[in-house]
Amino acid sequence: MKYFFCYNKAVSDFLKSKDIQLITVAQDVKTKKLFSLYHIDEEGKLQKALDEYKTR
Numbered sequence: 001m002k003y004f005f006c007y008n009k010a011v012s013d014f015l016k017s018k019d020i021q022l023i024t025v026a027q028d029v030k031t032k033k034l035f036s037l038y039h040i041d042e043e044g045k046l047q048k049a050l051d052e053y054k055t056r
Contacts, residue, residue: 001039015046021038
């Protein structure tokens with residue numbers, strides 16, 4: 001499985017609004033920054049949502 005580590009809250013909120021399933025929110029051990037973790041699906045739903053976010 002492949003995962004997308006999202007360190008941007010605005011992007012994470014957008015993904016959640018598009019019904020992209022969040023796995024967890026955690027803190028990076030080295031940087032101490034919070035991130036949201038998403039599964040990269042084979043259907044491309046995550047990538048389509050990210051592309052849509054970029055064009056906003």
